[in-house]
Amino acid sequence: MARWQPNAPERLVVAALDLFAERGYESTTVIDIAERAGLTKSTFFRHFPDKREVLFAGGGSMADVLAEGIAAAPDTAAPLEAVAHGLDAVGREVFVPARRAFATKRQTVIAANPELREREALKGIDLTAAMAGALRSRGVSDVASRVAVQLGALVMKIAYERWTGTDEGEEFGDVARQALAEVREAGALSLA
Structure with a gap:
């Protein structure tokens, strides 16, 4: 060789x-x-x-993209909307349509192995920490940041499952925005 x-x-x-x-x-x-x-x-x-x-190469770069997307959100953006901007950035730079088949296969392999599921959960913690840091840098209060990060992580999980679960050409950012709308609606219902 x-x-x-x-x-x-x-x-x-x-x-x-x-x-x-x-x-x-x-x-x-x-x-x-x-x-x-x-x-x-x-x-x-x-x-x-x-x-x-x-299987987890580039995890740091995804956290960076997410944090940079949050930082680039308009100054007037509410915390959860800033997180949505971060998810849009991930869709443009990481979860691109050409990688959907790879991501789907990767997710299937991870789901089949407890050690890999554990590592994926640790990666999720890194992503939420990146979101929290980016929101704190925007001056978001601790409580508002924690709520936005937890909802953002839920939205990202839902969006990723949907995006990898279909062969359709839908962009990750669009899937994430739809999931965000559904999470907001569910939250409003549970508070009523």
Whole structure:
């Protein structure tokens, strides 16, 4: 094998996802992933600390996109509307239509394994922390920030499940805005 291969991280992610879907997470080794990608085990470890993390690459960048989207919301935006701007940004930069099939397959693999579900939950905590930090930077009070972040996390979960659960060409941002409207309506009903 050549010493340097282009797109090694992406190739490893695709190989891992394919193998996890075919054989299961537990039955797939790092060596299997590296071989499927046409790379070496040492190349794998240059990019990922273990086989679990191969599915969670870029989590920090999604948190950054979410926080930047919240920060870019108009000054007049209420906290939950600022979170919606963050979700719009995630839809434009992370959950793009070309990645829907990958995201759907990834979600299926994660749902089938408790260790991966746990890691996905930790990623969710990082995303909510990013939202909270961005809202605090906007001067949002602690209580309002906490409420907006929890509702935003719920909206993101609903939107992601819907977006990955369909082959339709709907944009993630549009799905998230619809989920937000439904969450707001449900909240209004429960307070009445």
